[in-house]
Amino acid sequence: MATLKDVAELAGVSVKTVSNVVNGYSFVKPENERKVREALAATGYKPNVGARNLRRGRTGFIALMVPELSIPYFGELAGGVITAAHAHDWSVLIEQTHGLRDPEAATLASLGPHMVDGAIISPEALHTQDFTRNPTDVPMVLLGEHSLDVPIDHVGIDNVQAARIAVRHLIDLGRTRIAVVGQNPSRGTATQRLAGYHSALADAGLPAPPPGYIAPAAHYHHRDGAEAMARLLALPEPPDAVFCFNDMLAHGAVRAAAERGCNVPRDIAVVGFDNTEHSKYSLPSLTTIAPDKAALAKAAVELVHQRANGDVSAVRDVQIPFTLQVRESTSG
Numbered sequence: 293m294a295t296l297k298d299v300a301e302l303a304g305v306s307v308k309t310v311s312n313v314v315n316g317y318s319f320v321k322p323e324n325e326r327k328v329r330e331a332l333a334a335t336g337y338k339p340n341v342g343a344r345n346l347r348r349g350r351t352g353f354i355a356l357m358v359p360e361l362s363i364p365y366f367g368e369l370a371g372g373v374i375t376a377a378h379a380h381d382w383s384v385l386i387e388q389t390h391g392l393r394d395p396e397a398a399t400l401a402s403l404g405p406h407m408v409d410g411a412i413i414s415p416e417a418l419h420t421q422d423f424t425r426n427p428t429d430v431p432m433v434l435l436g437e438h439s440l441d442v443p444i445d446h447v448g449i450d451n452v453q454a455a456r457i458a459v460r461h462l463i464d465l466g467r468t469r470i471a472v473v474g475q476n477p478s479r480g481t482a483t484q485r486l487a488g489y490h491s492a493l494a495d496a497g498l499p500a501p502p503p504g505y506i507a508p509a510a511h512y513h514h515r516d517g518a519e520a521m522a523r524l525l526a527l528p529e530p531p532d533a534v535f536c537f538n539d540m541l542a543h544g545a546v547r548a549a550a551e552r553g554c555n556v557p558r559d560i561a562v563v564g565f566d567n568t569e570h571s572k573y574s575l576p577s578l579t580t581i582a583p584d585k586a587a588l589a590k591a592a593v594e595l596v597h598q599r600a601n602g603d604v605s606a607v608r609d610v611q612i613p614f615t616l617q618v619r620e621s622t623s624g
Contacts (some may be wrong), residue, residue, distance in 0.1 A: 372589030391416030410596035431599030437480030455488025467533035474537025517544025576620030
């Protein structure tokens with residue numbers, strides 16, 4: 293393998309000049325930089341990232357903790373984090389916790405500067421005391437809901453406002469019997485989205501939902517959405533619209549409606565949340581809240597990078613934009 297010395301000899305410059313070019317320093321003369329880059333290409337030199345990280349006191353890794361990679365939102369988010377991390381020469385170690393407190397706490401306790409340079413975590417079941425019980429010097433960013441009272445940077449969207457906009461869309465279409473699928477008190481995002489649902493109904497002067505219209509979901513999978521929709525359609529007065537707390541629930545709900553002879557959206561309109569790739573190509577295509585997942589991943593990685601490089605500014609709460617993607621499940 294070519295070394296810095298080999299490159300320097302071919303370019304006719306010092307080893308220090310080659311090192312400055314490789315590391316992106318800007319004070320190299322343009323002519324010398326040209327010679328070095330030509331020599332790098334000719335020799336096929338590849339920097340030893342491991343050795344460089346060792347010199348800098350870094351591991352070259354960051355951790356990403358998510359509930360379930362089988363849920364498309366988290367798979368797509370992980371892809372965005374990997375892309376953003378590569379820009380800083382980081383590889384990503386991914387831990388799946390299934391949203392359970394013990395695995396989440398165990399992952400939190402395992403984080404240390406000897407393992408990773410930073411961590412991005414999407415907690416479902418962690419409590420504030422889990423962070424005080426497992427203190428770490430590793431820079432950390434929280435994703436998702438922000439109900440934890442901990443001094444840690446946070447990146448997310450306004451779940452209350454997003455839910456309000458989704459339900460308002462259904463109201464504007466003339467739907468008045470609107471149910472929700474996904475209530476789960478252990479999920480902070482569910483609590484926030486339910487608050488947005490109630491707020492939209494109140495703003496429109498609609499009555500409180502009747503019993504059975506707030507359908508729980510132990511998990512956020514297709515089956516949970518289908519089972520919830522089956523219960524809703526069996527009510528004496530079934531809803532004419534359903535707001536689901538993620539796209540998988542919505543796809544399951546649409547399937548259950550079709551199996552019972554209900555046309556979506558003529559008989560019942562359905563809105564999801566997350567704008568996963570499948571929502572564009574399902575039949576009918578799914579109206580859904582679309583958070584900017586790429587921006588969310590990039591913002592989280594950038595915060596970790598800044599903290600890892602000594603940033604000691606105040607804790608930041610970064611709000612990522614979202615849109616409502618209107619498709620066939622509500623518009624026909």
